Amino acid sequence: MMFANLNFVALGLAVIVSMSIGAAWYGLLAKPWMAADGFSDEQRTKLDEGGNPSTYIITAISHLVMAYVLNGVIYHSGGHSLRTGIISALFIWVGFVATTMSVNHRFQMKPWKLTFIDAGHYLAVLLAQGAILGWFGI
Helix, strand or coil: CCCCCCCHHHHHHHHHHHHHHHHHHHHHCHHHHHHHHCCCHHHHHHHHCCCCHHHHHHHHHHHHHHHHHHHHHHHCCCCCCHHHHHHHHHHHHHHHHHHHHHHHHHHCCCCHHHHHHHHHHHHHHHHHHHHHHHHHCC
8 A cells, every 4th residue: 555755744734633623522522422421420520630641642643543544545546635535534434433333332332322422523533634635635
C-alpha cells in the first residue's frame, strides 16, 4: 500500500480536528453518553477532574493511525480530492466502525443510544479527516 509523500501538516491538522470534535461531541453529550454507558459516580467524578492523561495520548495516537490509514485508502481510491476523501471516510465508517460498534455494544448489552452517540462521533471524525486529507491532496 502506498503511503509515501505524506503531508505531515495535513496529518497533524487531522489529529487536532479529530480531538476537537471529540471534546465538543462528548462535551455536549456527556450526560446522555455516561448514562447510556452506565458510568458510576466515581467514574463521572474522574472524568469531571480531567481523566487520565494517558487516555488522551492514546486517543491522539489512534487518531494519527486512523488518518494515516485513511490517507492510504484515499490514495488507492483514485487520488486525493475533497470528494474522494469524504466518500472513502464514509465507506470506512459504514463498513468497519458502525458495524463493529453495533456488534460490540449488542454483546455488551449496551443501549442503542450509546451506539448512536459513539458511532456518530466517529462518523464526524472520519468525515473531517477525509475532507482534510482529500483537500490537502497528500
